[in-house]
Amino acid sequence: MRILIIASAFFSWCAAQAADSPVAIVIHGGAGAMERGRYTPEEEVAFKAKLTEALDAGYATLDAGGTALDAVEASIVILEDSPFFNAGKGAVFTRDGANELDASIMDGATKNAGAVAGVKSVKNPIRLARAVMEKSRHVMFAREGAETFAREQGLEIVAPDYFYTDHRWNALQDALEAEKKDGKETALPVDTKYGTVGAVALDKDGNLAAGTSTGGMTMKSWGRVGDSPIIGAGTYADNKSCAVSSTGHGEFFIRLTIARDICAQVEYGGKSVGDATHDMIHNQLTAMGADGGVIVLGKDGDYAMAFNSKGMFRGVKTASEQRVAIYGNEE
Ligand code: ASP
Secondary structure: OHHHHHHHHHHHHHHHHHOOOOOEEEEEEEEEOOOOOOOOHHHHHHHHHHHHHHHHHHHHHHHOOOOHHHHHHHHHHHHHHOOOOOOOOOOOOEOOOOOOEEEEEEEOOOOEEEEEEEEOOEOOHHHHHHHHHHHOOOOEEEHHHHHHHHHHOOOOEOOHHHHOOHHHHHHHHHHHHHHHHHOOOOOOOOOOEOOOEEEEEEOOOOOEEEEEEEOOOOOEOOOOOOOOOOEOOOEEEOOOOEEEEEEEOHHHHHHOOHHHHHHHHHHOOOOOHHHHHHHHHHHHHHHOOOOEEEEEEEOOOOEEEEEOOOEEEEEEEEOOOEEEEEEOOOO
């Protein structure tokens, strides 16, 4: 009898070990001044269709047994290739009219990470960040070094004008014009639409990953690097707590180490993903007079999509839920 009980306990333990974790993916396409009425119904449909395409690609990867890292990369590549978002094609312009791209990725299982800053010719910076993580001894490459590494890795290189879009160029001209009128240097436009993209995923093995990709902020100075490629600020993932991708006024996200702080509140403070995220965005970020948002996915699949700006392009897909949204108070 005793042997039977032990054997049956052993078999249920084995079944539990073999059981797959519930998979989930959460994405964002930037936070900012997106109040209702800013976009036409047609534009809203187009934005949501692109977010859905990115969610579906990430989820399909997870559903087929792929890793959280693969899912994050699959979703972000779609958003980078879309001119709607401030990452890859459609990136914002620096003060002197260039596109300088930043990206990072982190593996929650190993806490390995890769990041790139100020790249100008790599079609998909998130792929380059992943190559830095997996194919180099380093965590971060910048500018020419990053470009050389991209070429060595055989990543797709494009001419700088690949990233050009009229709307981003016009946004730069408007910002320069406003600065001239004010007669003083507007450091960085506030209450704007950020448009960075990011994804966090949980795979069937219970591994978390996070990634973020951006063109930065309109009219940023040459060489300015924001939070998106900074591990702990724009991106963080640790299987012990959560995975985070940020969007917003990067200088503040760096100073608050937002992504790491949320995970630390979960890991050491025993907080839920929702409470830790709320504290960071609605207490600490708001207290600094800054705006933006984060997506957060916990090790058990609990998630948060929080922002203190008017809106945030966002979406989530799990076995039981799928939704995308743009504005505040939109379910
Ligand atoms: N966080 C990004 C930066 O500061 C901007 C964004 O979220 O769109 O570079």
